Amino acid sequence: MNIFNELRASIHRVVHSVFPNVDEALLSRITVEPPRDASHGDMATNAAMILSKAVGKPPRTVAEALLDGFKKLPIITKVEIAGPGFINLTLKPEAFKSVLAHALQTGPEKFGDGTIGRGHKVNVEYVSANPTGPLTVGHARGAIFGDAVANLMAKAGYAVQKEYYTNDAGKQVEVLTDSVILRIREAAGENIGEIPQGCYPGEYLKDVAKAYLEKHKTWDDRKTVRDFAIEYLMNEIKIDLGELGVRHDIFISEAAILASGAVEKAMQQLTSLGLIYEGVLEAPKGKTPEDWEPREQTLFKSTDFGDDVDRPMKKSDGSTTYFANDIAHYYHMHKMGFDTLINVVGADHGGYVKRAKAAVKAITQGRATLDLPLVSIVTVTDNGQPVKMSKRAGTFITLRDMLDRVGAGVMRFIMLTREAGQTLEFDYAKVTEQSKDNPYFYVQYAHARCCSVLKHAREMFGDISDASLAKTDLSPLERPEEMALIKLISTWPRVVEQAALAEEPHRVAYFTQDVAAAFHGWWNRGRDDATLRFLIEGNKPLSMARIALVRGVALTIASSLNVIGVKPLDELRSDVEMEAA
């Protein structure tokens, strides 16, 4: 139930009846949104300004013409023309209250569910870290972001698949194999001296070696070592992700893609489209690599699709480049029925975006689109001081370190309080502080307060199940604080839609804070003004209506936390770990 969309449809109907000649394209530019300034009413539409040119009249005149039609809409009580030609609409309070009733009926799981996705299949690929070591906090941010985007799109009505693409082929796993063999020899008593340059120095590989020796006697077969190491490390990765609450639907292996001949098929497809040729690339200008020499190689004509230079498909040793393999992978996903592909990558992949998008466009002949949201780095501090890196892992702070320190809930929430493209400072002291300055705590506190009120309410009035609250008469709710909350709650379905379209889960985190802030504000008013308390003895109708609203706040917070992947807490006590999950 999304009153914004409903009202938008009504307004489009009115516009169409007044100006029958207006075409669909123009109509689609007409928006209905809540104005920033609440004194401008509940909703504002730009219809008159959009239509002005096509109709050939100034905006305010167009607005006049639309006025009567808007006034006749049943949920509208007031229509005003304002500013350059905005039409401000005031809605009946019942319109918003019906959303609250609907929320109580549907519950936290379903409230806010949208239909814009129309069951369209979307593949979201994220994390996809190489199985060469433990996940870092950087991976954690990508994992959390990707997971939230996937949840968000699923809630907006898309059929979402969460994918982990395992880069288990290529040079890095060979380096891994060398490094593990070294550690195995070390574990077997050999003196290996310093870890040579180019090998992974991390001590976690000692564990791999030890586990290997428990199962195998020799290590002269590289494939056995490699397969063992990959499986071992992938398993570790899955354990970490599991504790973070991230569970992928599907793991696709690069080695399997290669073995299946998918790369050859993709190459054939591109060749038949006339997009593969043998040629020589120019050296990059400015900074020429020292060992640069012109070389003829197999190139993909990505410049036809918006890229800056054509890209090589084969390495000098004849094997395919990672880019060629990725194209095969994307093509594979497309053939599995996904024509919206989202691939969450680190900000260091910025230079990769154009060519990847070009490739998908080319090989699917425009039938599929690829989005590559870039996730920036995380700097970890404790009280402003840089946090030491884990020795075990080598040079990174691991996801595990952070998980042990603050828990999954804090990580998931805090990492979504910043736009993905912005670097994020994550301060251990700040994010675990129990004060209103910590957004995680602030939101959980609001939810816990709601639960506390509901507990008292149950003692006072008995049955306050969602089913019975959904039938409660909400007409006693008329204070500004109450209406503000009701209106805020009713925007949740719209937030889901907008955030999903923009692929920006941070908006959900902000929304959650807005709801919490409004609720805390209402609560605080009750300290000074006893008539604003939730449970008023001797006034059951008002109390019940307020209980319904409190429950509505709680389930809206729960619903939005659900998208973020955070478990809402029913109570906070200082002697209890904030992280209950």
Next chain:
RNA sequence: GAUCCCGUAGCUCAACUGGAUAGAGCAUCUGCCUUCUAAGCAGAGGGUUGCAGGUUCAAGUCCUGCCGGGAUCGCCA
């Protein structure tokens, strides 16, 4: 040299993909609160949105050119 990301209050960040007077929190200042709804409350000041042009009814948002920070630049993914 090229490409991409970023630049908003003293600080950390928002701003509903072009809407009205650019908003929160922290910090600062001024009041209030000895309560049972602990982890405070209410209010105030604070801005040429890096700079300069352009597009239009309307620009933090789109285009062009600069300035500054970061990332990347054939055989790592």
